[in-house]
Amino acid sequence: MEIERQLLSTVDQALLLLMILIIMFGMGASLTTREFGQAFARPRAFLIGFLSQFGLMPLLAFSLALLLQLPPALAIALILIGCLPGGSTSNMFAYFARGAVALSISMTAASTLLALIMMPILLDLYASGFAEQIQAGLAAEDPETTFIIPTGNIIISLILVLVPVGLGMILRHFSAGWAKTAEDTAGFFGIIVILFLILSVSVRHGGLFFRTPVEIYVAAVGIGLTGFTFGYLMAKVFRLPYRHRRTISLETGIQNGPIAFAIILLSFSQPWQNEMLWLAVLYSTFIVITSSLVTLWYRRIGAYDYEVHRNEVVHQRLFGKDYQSPQPRDNWLKGRSVLRDKPEDLVR
Amino acid sequence: MPQQRLIAPNLARLYEKAAEVFGDMPAFATRLKREHWQPTSYQTLWDRGSSLAAGLASLGVEAQEKVGLFADNRLEWILSDYAVQIVGATDVPRGSEVTVEELRYILEHAEIKFAFVENRTLLRRFDQATEKWETKPTIILMETPPPERSEILTLTEVEKRGAVFKEENPGLLRKRIDGIEPEHLFTLIYTSGTTGTPKGVMLSHANMISQLENIPLDITWRDRILSLLPIWHIFERVFEMITLSSGACTYYSSPRRLAEDLVDVEPSFMGSAPRLWESLHHRIHKGVQKSHPVRRALFAIAYWLSKHYHRNINFLRDQDLLTEKPRPLWRKFKKGYAALFWFLLLPWYGFFNATVLERIRQVAGGGLKATVSGGGALPREIDEFFNNLGIAVLEGYGLTETSPVLAVRTPRKRIIGTVGPIIPGTEIRIIDIDTGKILYPDATNSGGGRMRKGEIVVRGPQVMAGYYRNPEATTTVLQEGWFRTGDLGMVTWNDCLQVVGRCKETIVLSNGENMEPGPIEMRLRQLPGIGQCMVVGQDQRHPGLLVSPDPEELAKIIPPTLSGEEQNSRMLAIVRKEISPANGFKIHETPRVIRILPRPFSVGDELTKLFKLRRHAITDKYRELIAGMYTDRDQR
The missing domain is CATH 3.40.50.12780 (ANL, N-terminal domain)
Known part of the structure; x- marks a missing residue:
């Protein structure tokens, strides 16, 4: 796959960056400082989530890159995606998947901050090998140019996107109503961005969709799906409640796409930038579809568990903190749709 | 489940x-x-x-x-x-x-x-x-x-x-x-009638248990x-x-x-009850109106998407109201079209449903899986509004005499504009009001008798044993197990029941109050200027009055030079004074809106040869006028 021209024009890039700022602002508007602290309120679930996001996900990305034998630049992009913090859309998906929204929000909040430390370390661990491959290739042609992972730039890009998040939080502090509007608008922009990118790319590089090799599609779709699967399994191994499993699963698979765009645009140069951006575009497109489907699935299988949980929550809120919600005697639950009291009694 | x-x-x-x-x-x-x-x-x-x-x-x-x-x-x-x-x-x-x-x-x-x-x-x-x-x-x-x-x-x-x-x-x-014993009574419910005396509805244990089963x-x-x-x-x-x-x-x-x-x-x-949904509808609209233009626009977009999304998905699932015999080939063709439209709407609907509509739904508590509305007809517009919003308002139909459920929409058969299919174990007939002929089911009719309008008559395990110590009243409504509901209805092509009105004159207001129009009309006909009149207001908050004028007499009390609106309000003042508690009427029976018709009722059209009101004909003829009496927001 060769992308001969720039994937995005300079105007497009500027627009994209602007939209990213708006999205990050909206994400900030959904957060309060309390959410950061709440991570410590349920340390177990949070720790497992952390392991899943920053332990499992980068490893999955790395393994996928090796398994699919991706070209080094794409491998770096995939690992970069794997190391990203959670996106704010995961909160919405967690809500509809009948998950634990509070856990999702605090994981998003905390991982966004922790990314400042974790991303450089993880990229160094997993991506430096691929960087050396690029460097080796370059050295053969022209010993003057060099390629290294621009760790400093990445941190700066991260800090840059965190500024609107902070501004959004300030808005939230002063006006919850406006913050909600900002959050929705940003969510809407999320969809617009993806469509804008796809449209822009289609116009400039008509056949790119067809020229993209299948393993790149597999990587773009697979990183999300494996994230969902292994995130769920991890939470299951640690015997977390079902709704936490669903939350961690979604939180692991859904990464903050806009940050990936920002980092790639601000930290990597051509010709690698094109390929890396393309993978990020594909990931962002497919993750919306896969996470919607997974959410619908979770919503279905989680209905029973969620109803029981909701009932307990309401009981404890209304009847007192110590109220233990009893359940029907065993025989009730064994599948029969109508329990008759001695059928022969029923004169009809 | x-x-x-x-x-x-x-x-x-x-x-x-x-x-x-x-x-x-x-x-x-x-x-x-x-x-x-x-x-x-x-x-x-x-x-x-x-x-x-x-x-x-x-x-x-x-x-x-x-x-x-x-x-x-x-x-x-x-x-x-x-x-x-x-x-x-x-x-x-x-x-x-x-x-x-x-x-x-x-x-x-x-x-x-x-x-x-x-x-x-x-x-x-x-x-x-x-x-x-x-x-x-x-x-x-x-x-x-x-x-x-x-x-x-x-x-x-x-x-x-x-x-x-x-x-x-x-x-x-x-x-x-x-x-x-199953046939012993568990309750005796006295329904509040305005004319005559209350009737005690006898309901047995078997009646209630059958409802639990069905x-x-x-x-x-x-x-x-x-x-x-x-x-x-x-x-x-x-x-x-x-x-x-x-x-x-x-x-x-x-x-x-x-x-x-x-x-x-x-x-x-x-x-x-319909009232609840009317007031929630009102509240949501007021909330949206007051909100920021961006929010208002978001809501308008979300609702538009949801409406069209539901219209298409309902059509694809055969959940649309079928008032005519379906033509399979034509439907198949239209389904392809609907599927395409549905697919195009899906992502947008998905997003707006998740962000905008979900918050609006919180007005109803947020956890509502479904609700059954009964005790009166749910206005179509409100019914559609909530179902489009994603709150499953299931309309049901029944009477105290039938313990009460006869039909209810189910999640699988949620056809708006109907009260759903008849519940299991219950038989239904549609009877011609004038001739007593069975219109549905009718094997001789190509549609089996569907979409023919008549009185709804039912038989089933939920039908009461009778009115307590009132055999005459019992035999007029209950014969050989068949109970006459007094409601007009028809069966749609989806095999769902549509209730379209009352056979009897009794008007049931949306707050559940009953009133008999007869005595009111009789008294008003004595007034100069009123030739004939008819009380309307079925399923509305308060009664209204159609006045068929006696033009000469009317001109003596209300100058014809006045605007129509002014004439109406003058007439209303006269009527309100007449139909008042001082004259033995209940407060809820007083008409609150009035329309003087441009032309008096005529025999053969609005009146029978015996000068009796043909209520259904009048309701049909002045449908828009009557609707207009109740759309004015100030009146609600």
């Missing part, structure tokens, strides 16, 4: 069984204050109910005796009902709105010797009703009696007494419970049900029985506290 319900041969056995299976699970919850409710478990309810039952027995309440139950929704209501059922008696319920006259009539007609009374207000009315009686019924008061009436028994006392009596007479209640609603032990409508109405009562047999919990609320309680309880199910 399949329904999981307890079924027993009678209600007393059902209550007993519920205590065995559901034990300590909360059955009812009463609000003490905001965010603070008191649960009562199935076991407690059974224990207290059977003590109270023993107390009743110790007072001398016999099996099948009629026991008055005059109270609104509260724990003591269900407790009293438990006691009455366990002791094998029949309750005669009415709420706090009962008048002295009605109370007197009911006490007399049902020969009530024992009655539960809610509070001092009702006690005063009770005293007035029985003022001149020599032997007065024994009162069991749910609250503390006034000091000067300290001799009155309280529910707590009777319960205490019964707890002892139960120990002393083991086997007493067992005998009573086992003595209940009503297709997915209520499970994990549900929270808000009790809002008056419990003495059979519609709310059947809901509480379904709740009990499913092991769910009923939370007692009231219309005043509704907004708060929706947030507190997050109900997952409730029985509701």
